[in-house]
Amino acid sequence: MTQVHDHGGGVRSVEVPIPDNPLGHTLVYVVDTDRGPVLIDTGWDDPASWDTLAEGLTACGTSVADVHGVVITHHHPDHHGLSGRVREVSGAWVAMHAADIAIVRRTRETRPGRWYAYMAHKLTAAGAPEAHVAPLRADRPRRALPGLAPALPDREIVPGELLDLPGRRLRAVWTPGHTPGHVCLHLEERHPAGLTGRGRLFSGDHLLPRITPHIGLYEDPDDATVTDPLGDYLDSLERVGRLDPAEVLPAHQHAFADAPSRVRELLAHHEERLDGLLTLLAAPLTPWQLAELMEWNRPWDQIPYGSRNIAVSEAEAHLRRLVKLGRAEAVTGSEPVTYVAV
Structure with missing residues (x-):
């Protein structure tokens, strides 16, 4: 049975399932505007997920065909997967931050074989054993990976600016880390239940009540820039904590209050984890060896x-x-490269 939650003030959420994933579902938010509903994220591109989204919109008193716009917090397939299909049915615009649009464009333009070759190179450089890398080099038809043909957004989310939601005040907050172009969305309106704080925050995967988001590497195979996604994430966390919203509406699990407290917990978690890794790095380790011990x-x-x-x-x-x-x-001269605490 489709789960729909009314968060008050013209905001509802639909639990859209993620196939074979322990997260269970993505919370797709339906925000009423003067020109029709706007969705925040859309869910995984799967027939059952599509049916659930459509049923959820019906339960909200609207339909896919009525959708005015789609705001995507980040490019991952459990958030952006159904955006193209929603646009086909409704004619809605689809908006995303430029950094994640670049990833979507690169994904669409790169053949799967190129991705497998790049993954094989990266894993070898990280010290992965040949038995793990060999399947990526196998001369056989490539299994399709999720999200290899995502919809190309037609609008760019500009950090700090209000989005085009007639009758609402929804401001974009750039929060890189989980992805380079992840955004949170600050609904600058009084909380419908009168909770203390500054509006409500649609936090995507950036701020979740009980789990920490994955912080990995999203890089262009043709770009040698060394990024620091964890540093970006920690900086973004502090920025969100200063917003002090009355309530956080995340893309997974459930809504919660006291964002500054959750931010402090996550900052402490990552500091503790970094300290723990330094202990492991008392002797030189490759990234693969470190991952095995984490x-x-x-x-x-x-x-x-x-x-x-x-x-x-x-x-x-x-x-x-x-x-x-x-x-x-x-460690100078190590191959594959190893790292050590200093």
């Missing part, structure tokens, strides 16, 4: 193949932060 939600030998790639990306993001802080360094 604490995850299950033992390393129980982590699926694709999730190990994500874990190594997160280990690298933490290593970059430690290097930038001067707390770790690459």
Whole structure:
């Protein structure tokens, strides 16, 4: 049965399922405007997810065909997956931050084989064993990956500006880290239940009540720029904490209050994790070796193949932060490169 929640003040959410994912669902928010409903995210591109979204909109007293616009917090397929189909049915505009639009465009223009080759190169450089890398080099038809043909947005979200939601005040807040172009959306209106604070915040994956978002690497294979996504995320967290919204409406789990307290918890979590990694780096380790030793939600030998790639990306993001802080360094001449605490 489709789950729809009324958050008051012309805001509802629909639980759109994510197939075979422990998160369970994405909360797609339906915001009433003077020109019809605007969606914040759309959910995974799957027939059951589409049916759930359509049923949820009907339960909200509207339909997919009535949608005026779609605001995407970030490009991941559990958020952006159904955007193209919504636009086809309704003619709605689709908006996203420029940094994530660039990823969408690059994804659409790059053949799957190029991505597999790039992944193989990155994992080899990170110290992954040949048994893990070999499937990426196999000369066989490539299995389609989710999100390889995402809809290209037709509007750009500009940080600090109000979005085009007639009759509402929804301001974009750039919060890079989970992705380069992740945005939170600040509804600058009095809380409908009179809660103390400054409006409400649609937080996407940036700020969640009980879990921490993945912080990995999103890079252009043709760009050698060394990014610091964890540093970006921590800076963004502090920016959101200063907003002090009365309520946070995240893309997963449930709504919650006291954003500054949750921000402090996440900042402390990442500081504790960085300290723990320094202990592990008492001896030189490759990013793969570090990922094997890090604490995850299950033992390393129980982590699926694709999730190990994500874990190594997160280990690298933490290593970059430690290097930038001067707390770790690459070992000169090591191949694959290893890192050690300093």
